[in-house]
Amino acid sequence: MIIKNGAVALPGREEPEALDIRIEGGKIVELGKNLSGDEEIVEARGLLVLPGGIDPHVHFDDPGFTDREDFGSGSRFAASGGITTVIDMPCTSIPPVTTVANLEEKLAAVEDKAVIDYGFYGGVCCQSMSEGYPENFRELSRIVFGFKTYFISVMELFSAVNHFQFRAILERAAELGVTVLLHAEDYSYVTAATEYFMGRGNGPVDYYNSRPEAAELLAVRTALELVEETGADLHLVHLSTGKAAALAAESTATCETCPQFLEFTLDDFIACGSPLKVTPPVKKPGNREELWKRLAAGGIDFAASDHAPCPAAGKETGSVWTDYAGIPGTGTLLPYLISEGYLKGRLSLKRLVEVTSQNAARRYGLYPNKGAIEAGTDGDLVLVDPGQSWKVVGADFLSQGHITPFEGREFSGRVMETIVRGKTVYRAGVGILVKGGHGRFLTRG
Ligand SMILES: [Zn+2]
Known part of the structure; x- marks a missing residue:
């Protein structure tokens, strides 16, 4: 395969470069001008x-909760939004x-199932x-990219750990050199x-009040104290507050x-209700500005979707306490950051590449095979038309989940083609290939 005449985002570069890319056997083998050959163009x-x-x-959610999502629909939705690699929660x-x-x-x-x-x-x-x-x-640590833990969990089969247990996990993880x-x-x-x-009630404000800014900050402070004592490698998922x-x-996490x-x-949660119910809940104004600032400047390492859809009925139980917490997000993650980050000038091109690909690859030991356009790496690419805009329509999502807080939003920049190891897996207007x-x-490793 040769990708001709694109504006290529090379690692560390602030401006795209006009280059052709040759992919052979799933790997990028050559970057240059005027590449030719008889392969697919x-x-x-x-x-x-x-x-x-x-x-x-x-x-x-696969196996076990495939009424919500499975690896087929989840990975197809991801591909439609330019994602070529996911790491799934346990x-x-x-x-x-x-x-x-x-x-x-x-x-x-x-x-x-996975595409x-x-x-x-x-x-x-x-x-x-x-x-x-x-x-x-110990056995699992050789295979997985890290170990997920919860300080609070409502999942019957996956309960939280207390602070004492968490400390023991950190100690063990530090010995094994694996991320928590x-x-x-x-x-x-x-x-x-x-x-x-x-x-007192069953609306968005009641739910927010049960998990406000302080709930996240108390947990983060505790965790960071134990990290300092144990020297473990910690990653904090889905932070929702600027202060956290x-x-x-300021820490090693x-x-x-x-x-x-x-x-x-x-x-927005008050206005939108259940379609925006996520855990942790969205927070008071001021946090988002701080999160953008840190995502752009380097204090936040990367973005993730926390993709967690459910059938429509799960979002319509009549009470915020029983409505499912989670949204389908993996297919809108990269389009959102292209539109609201890069094309609005909040993220430079270099930073867009870092927070959507390169940094997660580095963090989990996949770099440079994933996360960089360079000779010798996997031919995983996404082709984006920065001049096209499109409207988010949940009903069109390839996920099993169709209820999104981004419903009706206009995003600039359209994913035209997603390529995984030299094979086009998604093309706009056509679908999954x-x-x-x-x-x-x-x-x-
Ligand atoms: Zn999650």
Whole structure:
């Protein structure tokens, strides 16, 4: 395959360069001017060529909760939004990924479905710490990209760990040289506040009050104290407050944020209701500006979607307390950052590449094979027309989830083609062009 005449975003460069890209055997083998040959030609004149997006935080729910999403629909939706690699969370499948045997069960269930490349996180929860720990942890650590933990969880099969257990996990992880990921909301605060505010109402403000800024900050401060004591490698997922991102930036921990926190505030949640119910909830005005600032300047390492859809009925239970927390996001992640970040001048081209691809690849040991357009790396590319705009219509999502807080929003910059290891998996106006199974299973190291 030769991608001709595109404006190519090379690593570390502020301006795109007019180059052709030759891909052979799934790898980029040559970058240059006027490349020719008898292989497939993809015309990219007028298009921006970015390294394929990496979404390092998705819940594809497979196997076990495939009424919400599965690896086929999830990965097709990701591909439609320019994502070429996802890393899937361990907690929203049955069984959860807490042992190698469970991981193998999951892999068997998903390997014929994925159209893009994928890896898994393992998980440590209260249950898994009482069965076969730490042997399971050690064995899994060779395969997974990190271990997800929660300070608070409403998942029956994947409970939270307390601070003492978390410290033990950090110590073990430090010995093994593996990353720990944390859902940072404070158990004590959220449990008591939930009980209190459930008795007062069932609207967005009540839900927000059960998990306000303080809930995240208490958890982050605690976690960072234990990281300092243990020297462990921590990643804070889906930060929703500017202050938590500031604390992370001053520490050895890394962090991510999501489009929902960059775009929406409590006022939007009040207006929009359940379609914007996410955990943690969106926060008061002021946070989003701070999150954008840090995403642009470097205090936030990368963006992720926290893709977690559900059937429509799950969003229409009549109460904010029982409505499903989560939105389909992996297909709008990169389009959002292109439109509201790069094309609006909040993110430079170099920074766009970093926060949508390069930094997650570096963080999880996939770089430079993923996350960079260079000779020798995987031919994972996304071709974007910066001159086209399009409207977000949830009903058109390739995900099983169709309820999005971005409904009706106009985004600038359209994903025209998504290429995974030299094969076009998605083309605008046509759809998905490969069968499930094209996606390759990735492991740590
Ligand atoms: Zn999540």
